[in-house]
Amino acid sequence: MKLYKCSLTELKNMIEEKRVKLQDIHESISYRTTHTDPIIKAYVNKNETYNIDELDQNNYKDTYLKGLPIAIKDNISIEEIKTTCSSKMLEEYVPPYNATVVEKIKEAGGIITGKTNMDEYAMGSSTENSAFFPTVNPWGKNRVPGGSSGGSAAAVAAGMVPVSLGSDTGGSIRQPASFCGVVGLKPTYGAVSRYGLVAFASSLDQIGPLARNVEDIALxxxxxxxxxxxxxxxxxRDYPDFTEYLKNDVKDMKIGIPDQYFDIDFDQEVRESVLNAVEKLKKAGAKIERVSLTGAEYAxxxxxxIATAEASSNLARYDGVRYGLRAEGADNLKKMxxxxxQQGFGEEVKRRIMLGTYVLSSGYYDDFYLKAQKVRTLIKNDFDQLFTDYDLILSPTTPTTAFKIGEKRDPLKMYAADIFTVPVNIAGIPAISVPCGFDQKGLPIGLQLMGAHFKEEKLIQAAFSLEKILNLDIKYPALK
Amino acid sequence: MINEEEVRYIADLASLKLSEKEVEMFSKQLSDIVDYVEKLDELDTEDIVPTAYTIPVKNVFREDKVKESLSLEKVLKNAPEKQADQFRVPKIIEED
Structure with missing residues (x-):
C-alpha cells in the first residue's frame, strides 16, 4: 500500500495505532510530488520551512491531525511563506501574520506542504488566469483542473496531498473538485473565519476543504x-462533531430537484450521470421531488x-505603497x-475591476448594484422557503466535464461554467460537490448538494451515503 | 453599449492605465457582459429589500482593550521603499 494513496482519516488511524511512521508518510507524499508536480504544476510554492528528517511524531501525539500534510491555496496567508494569489502584484509578498485557518491547522497539528496555484486573485474557472503557469487536470493532460482553486483540487486528485484548503466565491472549490474527481465543500457564509484570506468579494468569499472522500471533509x-x-x-455558534454524521442513511431525507436548473441546456452525459445518482438515492429511501427555484441564470x-463591484473596491488597496509590486520610475503618485x-494585474482582474467600477459609478448604482442586491433577496428567500420543506437541493456541479486548456476565450462563456455553483454563494448557504461518475472521455462528473444555512452535517451525511451507494472505483488518474 | 471614451473614464476612476488594444477589447466585452446582466430587468423587484449579507449580522462588539499588534518592523517588511520607519512614496504635490 502506497502511503500517498491513503486518505487523511486512514493515515490518522494508522499513526494512532502506531502502524506507520509520520516521516514515512511525508516521504511518500514528497516522492509523489517530486515525480508528479512537474507535469501537473499544482504548487506555486512548496513549504521549505520544515525538514522531513527532523519531523518528530511525538510532538504531534496529542493533536487531532497528528502532523499530517495539508496544502493551502495561495490566497490564504501564512507567516513567512510567500502568498502570491498567483499574481505578479504579490509575487514577492511575504505575509507578516497567519490566517486564522492556518493558526487552527497548526494548533491541530497539521503540516502545510505548500501553496497551490489558482486563477489570479481567485478570478476564473480554469486556473489559466494564474500569472505564473496553468495547472493541468490529472485526468487529462490537455484539460483544465477548473478554478479558481485548481491547484488545490489537482494536488489532491493526483495524490500529492490527502487534503487541501481552497476558497469559494462563486464555485471556486466545488467546480475544480468536480473537474478533478474529488470532494469539495463550500461552508455556510460565516462558518469559517476569512481573516488572512486575500479578499475578492467579501460578501461571498468562504474558505473550505477539498479531499478524496467525504470522511476527510468532515475531519x-x-x-x-x-x-x-x-x-x-x-x-x-457551536458546531457539531461532523464525523458523527458519516452515516450511510438517506432514509426519509427530502431532496428537491429544481426544474429551472435541469431546464438549462447542459452536457447530456453529465445529466445522465446525475439522474442515475438520483435514482440510486431514491432506492436508498430518499424522498426526491421536483421543486421550483429562481432561475440560475439570474443568480x-x-x-x-456583486462580485465585481466588491472586487473593484477590495483591489483598490494594490497601489504600490505598502506592499506588493511598485512600478519603477514613476515621478508622481498618480502615475505610480x-x-x-497596469503591470501587476492580469487581463481578467482588470476586466473585473473595470466592470465593478462601472456598475458602482455615478448614475448606474441603482440600475445594477442595487438591482442585483434585490435579486439576491429573491434568490435567498427562495432557498429559505424550500428548506422549510426539504433537507437538501440537488443539481449537477458543472454544466460540462473539464474543458480543454485554451478552449474558452470569451469571458461570458467562461462565466457560464459557474451557473450551478453561483446561486449558493449568492444565498450564503453551504454546498458540497461529490463525484458521481465519469464521461466517455474518462473525465469525472460532479454532483452538487445544497443545504440550509449551517446545515453542513446534512450535506456530509448525504454525500457520505451517496459515496457508499455509488461505490465508484476512482482509480488514480494515469499520469502520462 | 460602453464606448471607448467611457472605458477610458472608468479606467481612470479605477486607477488603471490601459493600452489602446485593451480599451478596444474591454469596450466590446464589457458591453456584452452588461447586456447579459440586464437580464435582471425581467424580474420584478419593486418592493424587495436589498440584501447585503445573507446571515443576520448585527453590530459585533468587543471590549475596547489595547492588544498586541504587528511590530513596526513587520509592518514595513514588505514596503517597496521605506525611510525613517515610514513608507516612502513619490511626490504628491505637483509643481506649477
Whole structure:
C-alpha cells in the first residue's frame, strides 16, 4: 500500500495505532510530488520551512491531525511563506501574520506542504488566469483542473496531498473538485473565519476543504469552523462533531430537484450521470421531488455585478505603497498607482475591476448594484422557503466535464461554467460537490448538494451515503 | 453599449492605465457582459429589500482593550521603499 494513496482519516488511524511512521508518510507524499508536480504544476510554492528528517511524531501525539500534510491555496496567508494569489502584484509578498485557518491547522497539528496555484486573485474557472503557469487536470493532460482553486483540487486528485484548503466565491472549490474527481465543500457564509484570506468579494468569499472522500471533509470541517474575533462576519455558534454524521442513511431525507436548473441546456452525459445518482438515492429511501427555484441564470447575472463591484473596491488597496509590486520610475503618485496596477494585474482582474467600477459609478448604482442586491433577496428567500420543506437541493456541479486548456476565450462563456455553483454563494448557504461518475472521455462528473444555512452535517451525511451507494472505483488518474 | 471614451473614464476612476488594444477589447466585452446582466430587468423587484449579507449580522462588539499588534518592523517588511520607519512614496504635490 502506497502511503500517498491513503486518505487523511486512514493515515490518522494508522499513526494512532502506531502502524506507520509520520516521516514515512511525508516521504511518500514528497516522492509523489517530486515525480508528479512537474507535469501537473499544482504548487506555486512548496513549504521549505520544515525538514522531513527532523519531523518528530511525538510532538504531534496529542493533536487531532497528528502532523499530517495539508496544502493551502495561495490566497490564504501564512507567516513567512510567500502568498502570491498567483499574481505578479504579490509575487514577492511575504505575509507578516497567519490566517486564522492556518493558526487552527497548526494548533491541530497539521503540516502545510505548500501553496497551490489558482486563477489570479481567485478570478476564473480554469486556473489559466494564474500569472505564473496553468495547472493541468490529472485526468487529462490537455484539460483544465477548473478554478479558481485548481491547484488545490489537482494536488489532491493526483495524490500529492490527502487534503487541501481552497476558497469559494462563486464555485471556486466545488467546480475544480468536480473537474478533478474529488470532494469539495463550500461552508455556510460565516462558518469559517476569512481573516488572512486575500479578499475578492467579501460578501461571498468562504474558505473550505477539498479531499478524496467525504470522511476527510468532515475531519477538516472539525478543524476550521468556529468563531473568530478577527472576522466580524464569522458567526458565534457551536458546531457539531461532523464525523458523527458519516452515516450511510438517506432514509426519509427530502431532496428537491429544481426544474429551472435541469431546464438549462447542459452536457447530456453529465445529466445522465446525475439522474442515475438520483435514482440510486431514491432506492436508498430518499424522498426526491421536483421543486421550483429562481432561475440560475439570474443568480449568475447578479453574481457578476456583486462580485465585481466588491472586487473593484477590495483591489483598490494594490497601489504600490505598502506592499506588493511598485512600478519603477514613476515621478508622481498618480502615475505610480496606474503604472503599478497596469503591470501587476492580469487581463481578467482588470476586466473585473473595470466592470465593478462601472456598475458602482455615478448614475448606474441603482440600475445594477442595487438591482442585483434585490435579486439576491429573491434568490435567498427562495432557498429559505424550500428548506422549510426539504433537507437538501440537488443539481449537477458543472454544466460540462473539464474543458480543454485554451478552449474558452470569451469571458461570458467562461462565466457560464459557474451557473450551478453561483446561486449558493449568492444565498450564503453551504454546498458540497461529490463525484458521481465519469464521461466517455474518462473525465469525472460532479454532483452538487445544497443545504440550509449551517446545515453542513446534512450535506456530509448525504454525500457520505451517496459515496457508499455509488461505490465508484476512482482509480488514480494515469499520469502520462 | 460602453464606448471607448467611457472605458477610458472608468479606467481612470479605477486607477488603471490601459493600452489602446485593451480599451478596444474591454469596450466590446464589457458591453456584452452588461447586456447579459440586464437580464435582471425581467424580474420584478419593486418592493424587495436589498440584501447585503445573507446571515443576520448585527453590530459585533468587543471590549475596547489595547492588544498586541504587528511590530513596526513587520509592518514595513514588505514596503517597496521605506525611510525613517515610514513608507516612502513619490511626490504628491505637483509643481506649477
Amino acid at each position: 477538516m470541517m472539525n478543524v476550521i469552523t468556529g468563531r473568530d474575533e478577527k472576522d466580524s462576519t464569522c458567526v458565534n 449568475l447575472a447578479a453574481y457578476y455585478i 498607482f496606474t503604472e503599478t496596477r
